[in-house]
Amino acid sequence: MPPIMATENSTNTSRAEEFKVQANEAFKAHKYSQAIDLYTQAIELTNDNAVYWANRAFAHTKLEEYGSAIQDATSAIEIDPKYSKGYYRRGAAYLAMGKFKEALKDFQQVKKLCPNDPDATKKLKECEKAVMKLKFEEAISVPESERCSVADSIDYHTIGTSPGSSYVSLKVTAVAAAVALLAVYVGTKGSIAMATTAMAVVLVALGTYWQGRSKDSVFTEGRTLDLEVDSQYSGARIEGDVVTLDFVKKMLDDFKNQKFLHKRYACQIVLQIRDLLRELPSLVDIHVPDGKHFTVCGDVHGQFYDLINIFELNGLPSEDNPYLFNGDFVDRGSFSLEVILTLFAFKCMCPSAIYLSRGNHESKSMNKIYGFEGEVRSKLNDTFVELFAEVFCCLPLAHVINNKVFVVHGGLFSVDGVKLSDIRAIDRFCEPPEEGLMCELLWSDPQPQLGRGPSKRGVGLSFGGDVTKRFLQDNNLDLVVRSHEVKDEGYEIEHDGKLITVFSAPNYCDQMGNKGAFIRFEAPDLKPNIATFSAVPHPDVKPMAYANNFLRMFS
Numbered sequence: 153m154p155p156i157m158a159t160e161n162s163t164n165t166s167r168a169e170e171f172k173v174q175a176n177e178a179f180k181a182h183k184y185s186q187a188i189d190l191y192t193q194a195i196e197l198t199n200d201n202a203v204y205w206a207n208r209a210f211a212h213t214k215l216e217e218y219g220s221a222i223q224d225a226t227s228a229i230e231i232d233p234k235y236s237k238g239y240y241r242r243g244a245a246y247l248a249m250g251k252f253k254e255a256l257k258d259f260q261q262v263k264k265l266c267p268n269d270p271d272a273t274k275k276l277k278e279c280e281k282a283v284m285k286l287k288f289e290e291a292i293s294v295p296e297s298e299r300c301s302v303a304d305s306i307d308y309h310t311i312g313t314s315p316g317s318s319y320v321s322l323k324v325t326a327v328a329a330a331v332a333l334l335a336v337y338v339g340t341k342g343s344i345a346m347a348t349t350a351m352a353v354v355l356v357a358l359g360t361y362w363q364g365r366s367k368d369s370v371f372t373e374g375r376t377l378d379l380e381v382d383s384q385y386s387g388a389r390i391e392g393d394v395v396t397l398d399f400v401k402k403m404l405d406d407f408k409n410q411k412f413l414h415k416r417y418a419c420q421i422v423l424q425i426r427d428l429l430r431e432l433p434s435l436v437d438i439h440v441p442d443g444k445h446f447t448v449c450g451d452v453h454g455q456f457y458d459l460i461n462i463f464e465l466n467g468l469p470s471e472d473n474p475y476l477f478n479g480d481f482v483d484r485g486s487f488s489l490e491v492i493l494t495l496f497a498f499k500c501m502c503p504s505a506i507y508l509s510r511g512n513h514e515s516k517s518m519n520k521i522y523g524f525e526g527e528v529r530s531k532l533n534d535t536f537v538e539l540f541a542e543v544f545c546c547l548p549l550a551h552v553i554n555n556k557v558f559v560v561h562g563g564l565f566s567v568d569g570v571k572l573s574d575i576r577a578i579d580r581f582c583e584p585p586e587e588g589l590m591c592e593l594l595w596s597d598p599q600p601q602l603g604r605g606p607s608k609r610g611v612g613l614s615f616g617g618d619v620t621k622r623f624l625q626d627n628n629l630d631l632v633v634r635s636h637e638v639k640d641e642g643y644e645i646e647h648d649g650k651l652i653t654v655f656s657a658p659n660y661c662d663q664m665g666n667k668g669a670f671i672r673f674e675a676p677d678l679k680p681n682i683a684t685f686s687a688v689p690h691p692d693v694k695p696m697a698y699a700n701n702f703l704r705m706f707s
Contacts, residue, residue, distance in 0.1 A: 168197040187211045202232040209241040219610030221245035236265040250517050252282045302538040308419045379416035390417050395500040407490040425496040429546035435575040436551045440675040447475045449670045450635030450654040454485025457690040469498045469505040478635045479511020479561030483522035486697040510547035511561040512594040526698030545581050549593050556630045563596030564615045617647035642669025642684045659687035661695040
């Protein structure tokens with residue numbers, strides 16, 4: 153190598169190391185976007201250093217950019233196939249996307265490269281548990297076309313009339329059968345067969361226990377819940393079938409003091425909101441009269457005390473003070489149940505006071521990983537997990553305010569020419585698919601470049617200002633408002649002012665340091681007025697407290 157070239161390479165290596173050190177400091181300060189920029193500068197100077205790629209992958213993971221994290225970790229592996237951190241970072245990103253089988257392969261490789269590392273052993277075992285659980289769920293799952301509605305089987309007017317829970321016992325028996333079949337399948341391995349057979353026996357015993365149990369049962373033979381309200385209960389009560397403002401205020405006060413709502417009233421709210429949402433189209437048109445205002449909020453993510461702060465700053469939802477909450481009400485924050493019941497209760501009280509749009513986290517796959525499912529199981533029971541899953545499938549996908557402002561959780565589409573009529577025609581009553589218009593509405597993100605690009609999340613796509621401009625022109629609209637991304641100031645205006653991102657969870661996950669924001673539109677001109685706010689204190693319950701163990705290990 154010529155001396156000049158060797159000197160240049162040495163200089164590049166030194167500068168790259170300086171950028172890496174700066175990036176590491178930014179990462180420690182939770183400035184993940186800045187860290188990514190600095191790692192990128194290091195990579196541009198020395199692109200054959202696996203550490204730089206793996207570190208940038210970790211920063212992408214912190215911003216929930218799992219697609220980009222997988223790409224960077226893969227690059228680290230290609231540079232150095234024996235670099236365990238590359239497999240580790242890719243496996244963590246796969247886990248965060250719910251791709252457990254792919255994650256398992258990477259953690260097996262980590263264990264192979266680091267056989268004596270206890271941390272690698274622990275994470276591999278957790279991943280193996282997740283894959284085994286997934287296989288069990290697949291084995292006992294009922295096809296969507298054959299699945300009965302949980303909500304249709306419940307009558308909250310029937311109080312404590314049942315002798316037992318046949319539904320749960322049947323479900324447990326089904327699990328027992330699956331385990332027993334597994335025992336037969338692995339019969340050649342005596343110890344495994346004995347263990348799985350023992351599991352089957354335990355599950356049959358549980359089924360028998362549930363069969364004879366009369367109190368606190370999930371389902372009863374009449375497909376009703378045991379919703380007896382004890383005379384000692386001092387919380388909020390719904391009188392009859394009408395959710396009133398007094399009830400909502402009492403419920404909020406109870407929530408603030410970490411007192412919970414009785415299951416009977418939680419059930420009543422969820423069933424009533426399901427009836428309301430099912431009647432709505434997939435694209436809802438909102439009319440704001442001249443001289444009136446309308447507020448749009450972004451992701452709340454289970455940050456109940458920050459939600460209450462929004463209402464203190466901007467007023468409670470009412471017919472004269474309406475809101476649209478633009479998806480991702482739950483997950484990550486550990487007060488997600490309080491958030492969702494608050495929003496649902498206001499809509500039951502006055503349907504025109506609050507509008508709700510589905511986010512990518514209003515789905516089974518996300519709730520299973522990021523905490524909402526675990527929180528509901530802890531605070532209520534398994535039945536409510538299924539109830540919420542049904543209700544989330546009823547949420548509209550987008551809204552249009554006064555034929556001018558298009559509001560959606562994620563973003564726009566992989567093809568041009570999509571009309572509002574196409575969105576209205578989407579059959580949304582399902583779990584989000586992995587591609588197509590519904591997927592893109594929930595998952596896509598804007599990008600600074602023109603055109604379209606791959607999604608940094610691994611789902612949906614990235615779209616440029618020209619895509620936004622054409623969509624607005626094709627549909628005679630003025631503005632796109634979306635959420636889905638943390639922004640330092642709580643919002644960001646992009647695409648020549650034609651697109652606004654609004655995010656309403658300040659200091660996201662207690663570590664990002666961002667502000668929250670909401671947008672207030674005044675009719676008739678609908679000029680966006682953006683208000684920002686900071687996080688408020690909350691009880692000492694950490695974010696992700698109810699998330700799966702394996703995910704908490706990587707948070």
